[in-house]
Amino acid sequence: MSKASDVFTLKNKNNVEVTFMAHGGRIASIKVPDAKGEVADVVIGYDTPEQALAGDLYFGALCGRYANRVVNGQFEIDGVAYQLECNNDKNHLHGGSDGFNNRVWAVEPVTIDRFAQAYQLSLVSEDGDQQYPGRLDVKVIYGLTDDNEFVIDYAAETTKPTIINLTSHAYFNLQGASSGTIEGHELQINAARYTPISGEIGTVTGEIVPVEGTPMDFTSAKKIGVAVSSDNEQVKLVDGIDHNFVIDNYDGSVQLAATLVDPVSGRKMEVYTNQPGVQIYTGSHFDGSETGKQNTPIQKWAGVALEAQIFPDSPNKDNFPNAVLRPGETYKHTCVYKFI
Ligand code: BGC
Numbered sequence: 001m002s003k004a005s006d007v008f009t010l011k012n013k014n015n016v017e018v019t020f021m022a023h024g025g026r027i028a029s030i031k032v033p034d035a036k037g038e039v040a041d042v043v044i045g046y047d048t049p050e051q052a053l054a055g056d057l058y059f060g061a062l063c064g065r066y067a068n069r070v071v072n073g074q075f076e077i078d079g080v081a082y083q084l085e086c087n088n089d090k091n092h093l094h095g096g097s098d099g100f101n102n103r104v105w106a107v108e109p110v111t112i113d114r115f116a117q118a119y120q121l122s123l124v125s126e127d128g129d130q131q132y133p134g135r136l137d138v139k140v141i142y143g144l145t146d147d148n149e150f151v152i153d154y155a156a157e158t159t160k161p162t163i164i165n166l167t168s169h170a171y172f173n174l175q176g177a178s179s180g181t182i183e184g185h186e187l188q189i190n191a192a193r194y195t196p197i198s199g200e201i202g203t204v205t206g207e208i209v210p211v212e213g214t215p216m217d218f219t220s221a222k223k224i225g226v227a228v229s230s231d232n233e234q235v236k237l238v239d240g241i242d243h244n245f246v247i248d249n250y251d252g253s254v255q256l257a258a259t260l261v262d263p264v265s266g267r268k269m270e271v272y273t274n275q276p277g278v279q280i281y282t283g284s285h286f287d288g289s290e291t292g293k294q295n296t297p298i299q300k301w302a303g304v305a306l307e308a309q310i311f312p313d314s315p316n317k318d319n320f321p322n323a324v325l326r327p328g329e330t331y332k333h334t335c336v337y338k339f340i
Pocket residue numbers: 058068202242243279281285307
């Protein structure tokens with residue numbers, strides 16, 4: 001049985017190295033060389049498992065059962081109403097105060113041809129856990145290829161109709177953790193539309209609107225700083241970007257969703273997924289009060305999370321993708337972070 005502080009390492013032939021903790025499956029570091037061979041750790045967080053366990057429990061974590069928000073913590077399946085904990089103002093966030101980010105996952109090495117190295121993380125969430133219906137069996141593969149792809153493959157099955165939305169909550173800074181903000185990073189997202197939020201932070205209105213003419217337009221690569229500093233109402237609500245983007249031409253296959261580039265180091269990351277949305281979160285709530293890697297305060301916009309997912313509050317929005325999982329079905333989600 002794994003212990004919370006256990007740390008596991010994946011390595012490939014190019015010196016890319018990923019470490020993660022049994023606690024929350026939290027990605028603790030991703031070390032990637034740049035074109036000159038300079039290696040940097042491109043995820044923000046903490047230097048030691050002890051610091052990580054005492055700090056922000058979402059850094060790099062696997063979130064569930066429902067990552068992102070369920071408005072008022074309420075949803076209905078087949079006419080039966082369920083009430084989840086409202087742990088984020090009036091909403092339910094990331095599976096509740098004892099979500100999957102806070103569990104010790106069982107971790108074992110696995111051999112899969114495609115990967116230089118891989119681990120399977122598994123978790124059983126009992127019927128009624130965090131007030132969700134059904135016993136959920138979750139298996140996640142963390143795999144690293146020799147093409148510098150860090151792959152997260154999720155699978156889950158339930159004993160009763162339930163809702164599910166799993167994601168990974170790593171914040172990236174391609175110049176290196178503790179190197180400043182991501183304002184200079186260039187982001188491109190294959191999303192002509194996004195889901196706006198209302199005055200109540202994080203609550204999606206249910207609309208799906210074009211990004212054109214707004215700071216959310218990342219259809220061509222653009223500096224994140226341009227968007228987060230704009231005085232657009234949606235940006236001001238969350239002091240940056242904390243929005244779900246609707247992936248173009250979603251068809252359930254794994255496709256390129258977003259590309260992040262740090263022009264200073266030249267490091268580039270592509271995000272591929274079979275999910276319909278990606279939440280872009282620029283870490284607006286960091287205020288320097290927490291100490292991160294290399295004894296450096298974690299400041300606002302220190303990293304950007306690209307969270308592949310179903311849309312926020314999908315269970316309550318008929319025009320959003322389905323988030324209900326039924327017995328006999330398998331939830332399958334793939335997200336690939338490819339470093340170039
Ligand atoms: C959400 C933010 C939230 C953060 C917590 C993100 O996925 O979009 O609104 O504050 O998680 O770490």
